[in-house]
Amino acid sequence: MKTILQILSGLRPEFDFSSSRDFIDDGYLDSFDIVALISELEETFHILIDGMDVLPENFCSVEAIAATVRKNGGTLD
Amino acid sequence: MKTVFRGKRITGLLSVLPAASVAFEDEVGNYTFPAKQTLRLQKVMGFKRHSIVKETTAASDLAAAGLACLFEKGWLRREEIGALVVSCSYTDHFIPPVSSILHGKFDLPEDVLCADISQGCGGFLMALTESFLLLDHLEPGKKTVAIATDVLSKRVSRQDRNSWPLIGDAAGIAVVENDPEADGIPTVIYNNGGLGQALMIPAGGSRMPSTPETARSEDRDGDGNLRALDNLTMQGADVFNFMQTKVPPLIEETLAYAGLTKEQIDWYLFHQPNRFMLRKLAEKLGVPYEKMPMNVVEELGNSSGACIPVCAVHNLAEELRAPEERTCCLAAFGSGLMWGAMIVKLGGMRFCEMLTSDL
Numbered sequence: 075m076k077t078i079l080q081i082l083s084g085l086r087p088e089f090d091f092s093s094s095r096d097f098i099d100d101g102y103l104d105s106f107d108i109v110a111l112i113s114e115l116e117e118t119f120h121i122l123i124d125g126m127d128v129l130p131e132n133f134c135s136v137e138a139i140a141a142t143v144r145k146n147g148g149t150l151d
Numbered sequence: 152m153k154t155v156f157r158g159k160r161i162t163g164l165l166s167v168l169p170a171a172s173v174a175f176e177d178e179v180g181n182y183t184f185p186a187k188q189t190l191r192l193q194k195v196m197g198f199k200r201h202s203i204v205k206e207t208t209a210a211s212d213l214a215a216a217g218l219a220c221l222f223e224k225g226w227l228r229r230e231e232i233g234a235l236v237v238s239c240s241y242t243d244h245f246i247p248p249v250s251s252i253l254h255g256k257f258d259l260p261e262d263v264l265c266a267d268i269s270q271g272c273g274g275f276l277m278a279l280t281e282s283f284l285l286l287d288h289l290e291p292g293k294k295t296v297a298i299a300t301d302v303l304s305k306r307v308s309r310q311d312r313n314s315w316p317l318i319g320d321a322a323g324i325a326v327v328e329n330d331p332e333a334d335g336i337p338t339v340i341y342n343n344g345g346l347g348q349a350l351m352i353p354a355g356g357s358r359m360p361s362t363p364e365t366a367r368s369e370d371r372d373g374d375g376n377l378r379a380l381d382n383l384t385m386q387g388a389d390v391f392n393f394m395q396t397k398v399p400p401l402i403e404e405t406l407a408y409a410g411l412t413k414e415q416i417d418w419y420l421f422h423q424p425n426r427f428m429l430r431k432l433a434e435k436l437g438v439p440y441e442k443m444p445m446n447v448v449e450e451l452g453n454s455s456g457a458c459i460p461v462c463a464v465h466n467l468a469e470e471l472r473a474p475e476e477r478t479c480c481l482a483a484f485g486s487g488l489m490w491g492a493m494i495v496k497l498g499g500m501r502f503c504e505m506l507t508s509d510l
Contacts, residue, residue, distance in 0.1 A: 086188070104374055105374075105387050106188075106196075106313075107188070109196065109427050110192065110195050113194070113427075122434050124434075125431035125434065125435050126435075128392075128431065129392070
């Protein structure tokens with residue numbers, strides 16, 4: 075979880091991701107941020123995220139991102 | 152549509168790019184987003200440069216530059232042409248058609264059939280399909296010229312970060328001939344018009360003529376991108392999901408129809424939306440990245456219907472001029488929405504060239 079928060083802060087340092095319940099609804103991440111986030115997650119966790127999982131709801135919270143990482147074979151701290 | 156075209160061969164490919172090429176870094180200031188955030192896209196999406204026409208250049212100009220080259224080099228003679236099929240979404244005028252403009256410009260014989268197709272990303276595939284069909288009805292020895300040309304940069308807002316960095320202008324020209332010895336060309340094409348609004352230019356046609364109101368740029372989706380109703384609008388997430396859902400089964404179906412395995416395909420020459428989408432598609436299909444060129448957007452831009460010939464010429468010109476034939480899977484997907492694939496042997500071409508036009 076900590077690693078995911080670090081990646082998110084690296085992408086958009088102007089936001090406090092720990093205070094948001096929905097990164098998409100709150101405007102913290104747009105579609106291009108999601109693409110950049112996927113790239114970072116793939117590199118960090120040595121995984122390939124299935125194209126069918128590239129949906130906003132899979133990246134709207136730290137928990138959702140963690141579930142997407144796990145689903146695609148990643149191991150979290 | 153699902154069919155096999157028999158006795159047809161693509162004997163030459165020429166792509167035409169505008170001379171002007173703009174760097175992504177030089178346009179970062181166009182957008183309302185922080186520069187650092189925009190620059191991150193460079194790596195992920197593969198945005199480096201894109202080739203853009205001048206304000207005065209129309210779609211027929213790129214195609215005309217290509218045809219003039221073919222005539223000058225002797226790769227095609229006027230009297231050999233039986234039909235001119237042009238796919239274009241942003242035409243010179245509503246009337247006359249681009250094919251007729253080209254016919255007039257080169258003083259082609261009066262019995263040459265001219266046909267325009269209003270298509271975007273699927274343009275080259277549709278122009279080929281029409282060309283194959285027409286070849287069955289032309290005099291022996293006559294050839295069809297299939298052209299996909301577009302200057303969609305003129306209809307994309309420069310302040311729309313979803314679309315402007317990836318757009319490019321180009322023309323792709325294929326000479327298509329009858330050849331009884333040629334292998335069959337299995338082709339599968341689907342459409343879902345109900346999804347058409349995912350890629351759309353809302354104003355400028357008879358439904359919503361252009362007015363000062365439709366030309367006003369504003370943040371219409373609340374996402375920070377500024378565009379007018381006269382501009383191309385793309386629902387990126389919808390288009391991505393459509394592609395990931397529809398294209399892999401289409402390729403599986405086309406391969407099965409052709410009786411081929413994925414490994415037997417030498418090259419996957421796909422429409423070029425952006426590197427991220429193509430990587431995800433290759434992963435989904437289990438195809439090595441090396442077999443699916445995905446460098447067109449980063450170096451030249453997405454030229455809509457012209458992408459497939461541009462991709463082929465940009466990456467494989469020498470190989471396609473060599474005598475050995477390569478088994479290629481062409482696939483297009485986009486506005487309509489349409490998605491289609493074709494398996495065709497390419498090689499031994501009389502010409503396979505890239506031309507730059509300063510028109």
